[in-house]
Amino acid sequence: MNYLIPLMVVVPILAALIVNIFGGKDKTVKAISLVVAIAIPLIAILAAVGVQYFGGHDPTLIASSLPSNLVGALAASYNTGIVYVFENIERIFIFLMGIVAFLAVLTYFAEKKEVSGPYLYLIFMGIASVTALMLSNDIFNMYVFFEITALTQVGIIVASSTEDNYEIAMKYMILGAIGGPMLLLGVGFILGTIGSVNINDIIYALSNNFVNPYSPGLVIGFALILFGWLYSAGLPPFHTIKSAVYSKARPNGSAILQGFSVLCMLAFGIAMYKIFAYIPYFNTAIIGFAILAMVLSIAMSAMEVDFRRMIAFLAVGELGFIALGFGIGTQYSIAAALFQAANEIVITALLFIGFGTVYYLTKTSDTRKLGGLIAADSTMAIMVLLGGFALAGVPPFNGFQSKLMLVQAALDAGYTELAVLAIIVSVVIFFTFVKAFHTVYLQPKPKELKFAHEKIPKATVFSVAVLLIICLVLGIFPNIVTDIFIPFAGGLI
Amino acid sequence: MALYQKFLDSIKGIKSSLSKDPTTMDNVSGALAAEFLIFVSLILAALFLRHVSVIASVVVVILAAVLFFTNMPLASKIKSEQSDSLEKMTFYVMVTLGILIAVIYWGLKYV
Numbered sequence: 001m002n003y004l005i006p007l008m009v010v011v012p013i014l015a016a017l018i019v020n021i022f023g024g025k026d027k028t029v030k031a032i033s034l035v036v037a038i039a040i041p042l043i044a045i046l047a048a049v050g051v052q053y054f055g056g057h058d059p060t061l062i063a064s065s066l067p068s069n070l071v072g073a074l075a076a077s078y079n080t081g082i083v084y085v086f087e088n089i090e091r092i093f094i095f096l097m098g099i100v101a102f103l104a105v106l107t108y109f110a111e112k113k114e115v116s117g118p119y120l121y122l123i124f125m126g127i128a129s130v131t132a133l134m135l136s137n138d139i140f141n142m143y144v145f146f147e148i149t150a151l152t153q154v155g156i157i158v159a160s161s162t163e164d165n166y167e168i169a170m171k172y173m174i175l176g177a178i179g180g181p182m183l184l185l186g187v188g189f190i191l192g193t194i195g196s197v198n199i200n201d202i203i204y205a206l207s208n209n210f211v212n213p214y215s216p217g218l219v220i221g222f223a224l225i226l227f228g229w230l231y232s233a234g235l236p237p238f239h240t241i242k243s244a245v246y247s248k249a250r251p252n253g254s255a256i257l258q259g260f261s262v263l264c265m266l267a268f269g270i271a272m273y274k275i276f277a278y279i280p281y282f283n284t285a286i287i288g289f290a291i292l293a294m295v296l297s298i299a300m301s302a303m304e305v306d307f308r309r310m311i312a313f314l315a316v317g318e319l320g321f322i323a324l325g326f327g328i329g330t331q332y333s334i335a336a337a338l339f340q341a342a343n344e345i346v347i348t349a350l351l352f353i354g355f356g357t358v359y360y361l362t363k364t365s366d367t368r369k370l371g372g373l374i375a376a377d378s379t380m381a382i383m384v385l386l387g388g389f390a391l392a393g394v395p396p397f398n399g400f401q402s403k404l405m406l407v408q409a410a411l412d413a414g415y416t417e418l419a420v421l422a423i424i425v426s427v428v429i430f431f432t433f434v435k436a437f438h439t440v441y442l443q444p445k446p447k448e449l450k451f452a453h454e455k456i457p458k459a460t461v462f463s464v465a466v467l468l469i470i471c472l473v474l475g476i477f478p479n480i481v482t483d484i485f486i487p488f489a490g491g492l493i
Numbered sequence: 494m495a496l497y498q499k500f501l502d503s504i505k506g507i508k509s510s511l512s513k514d515p516t517t518m519d520n521v522s523g524a525l526a527a528e529f530l531i532f533v534s535l536i537l538a539a540l541f542l543r544h545v546s547v548i549a550s551v552v553v554v555i556l557a558a559v560l561f562f563t564n565m566p567l568a569s570k571i572k573s574e575q576s577d578s579l580e581k582m583t584f585y586v587m588v589t590l591g592i593l594i595a596v597i598y599w600g601l602k603y604v
Binding site for chain 2: 168171174175178179182214216219220222223224226227230236237238239240241244279280281284285287288291294295296298299300302303304305414415417418420421424425428431432435
């Protein structure tokens with residue numbers, strides 16, 4: 001038994017409670033937050049791969065004590081408690097999320113003198129929730145932790161004290177009142193049909209013909225869970241509200257929020273793939289939503305004049321690439337999707353924090369009012385530019401490797417049009433980013449532009465530099481993660 | 494020539510429908526990029542239907558091309574539909590939910 005697995009969830013929950021209690025005592029809160037923020041990725045690295053059965057519900061132990069008339073029955077094979085599964089893929093994503101959270105918290109402390117206990121509570125609670133979501137092998141448990149994540153997302157926006165943040169938080173909650181219950185209803189249909197919410201049990205029941213895979217309950221369950229997945233990930237029709245959510249949080253908060261979305265998308269995407277991949281046109285449906293996400297979000301970002309909203313739309317558009325990999329449905333494409341997801345967590349965090357420095361300096365995100373900021377800090381400007389290159393898929397960064405994998409996978413699978421589409425969208429991402437970069441950093445500084453701060457904090461520069469180094473390392477040595485993703489994807493299909 | 498004129502008119506349409514702010518190189522270039530992206534991507538997406546049915550793909554590509562040309566500029570229309578208006582967002586959420594349930598539930602009966 002590996003107690004570090006549940007600790008990945010327990011530690012951030014405890015931290016959330018403690019920082020909230022100590023709210024107001026800045027030094028204590030900062031110290032606790034930094035220690036915990038370092039501990040989260042460390043635990044992910046140190047924990048051994050394994051399975052955690054909560055409440056001592058190890059199915060092999062239970063099976064040995066069953067009455068003889070139950071041996072071999074469907075119910076005898078079911079998991080009776082919550083199960084966490086920790087493999088190397090979970091290790092990578094929890095580690096990356098932990099790193100992003102640490103750097104975001106560090107940036108927050110550097111940019112704000114008086115720290116907010118509730119804001120940090122929400123960040124740590126959100127991290128605990130998405131970690132549990134990644135670890136859980138139980139779709140009801142996943143739903144519960146997803147709802148907690150959604151609530152912490154709303155809380156982070158509300159605690160961000162930006163313009164119109166309350167309005168967007170309220171809208172997200174209202175739309176969540178449609179998406180969340182539909183997801184729960186889907187889980188309910190699965191439970192009603194199969195009698196278990198454990199993913200392994202569902203697969204076992206389906207593959208051994210204990211239930212009709214096309215029974216109405218399962219089919220409706222799939223439709224509702226697919227809808228819930230769109231909501232959790234921020235794919236169309238939820239892409240508009242998701243981008244608004246990102247743009248209304250503090251830049252360090254946005255960096256964390258987009259990581260939450262990627263992990264929610266992955267957790268539910270993998271679960272759906274394990275359970276429902278047998279359904280005809282499953283892949284076509286995923287590809288349809290992937291195309292819509294890419295085209296609508298990137299088109300919107302190209303027309304955007306608010307750079308925070310522009311990055312938010314770019315982040316949602318990048319989710320489309322992940323979905324595209326899942327939709328193509330080959331081992332290589334799913335590995336590419338996972339790689340793209342890992343990259344997006346890092347690159348988008350870099351851009352939110354990096355471009356966030358513009359907001360920190362000027363208190364505006366309207367590109368029409370900005371200009372000449374390369375003079376303020378040329379190092380940061382160059383790092384942001386390189387981050388944009390990584391996003392667009394320019395070598396030698398990680399975005400190039402994952403997008404190249406995706407295009408190759410599409411061509412190998414015979415989906416030439418999808419490969420062309422992915423390249424066109426990447427070109428427009430590059431154009432959009434360069435346009436924004438030119439406007440903010442290179443065009444002459446407007447006379448009326450006033451600075452709220454003179455210098456970017458060193459901690460922020462450090463955070464962006466660390467994220468850029470990760471982008472570069474994953475771009476030059478992609479096999480660090482692809483050696484784990486490719487076998488995992490092979491097991492999934 | 495008629496097609497070229499139609500395209501020029503659509504660009505003027507984009508310019509006038511984008512916003513009341515002074516038009517700059519940045520927002521026109523952005524809108525044009527969005528217009529091309531939407532046009533080309535949706536035609537490519539229609540072509541993707543060939544994996545489901547070749548005939549359906551041909552029909553959808555032709556219909557989409559006609560529909561797009563007659564409705565240019567697309568970018569500004571799509572932008573207005575993707576505002577932060579709660580009514581519009583709720584509308585599209587409900588439409589998607591309805592389509593998903595209908596297509597998956599009834600569609601799978603005939604597989």
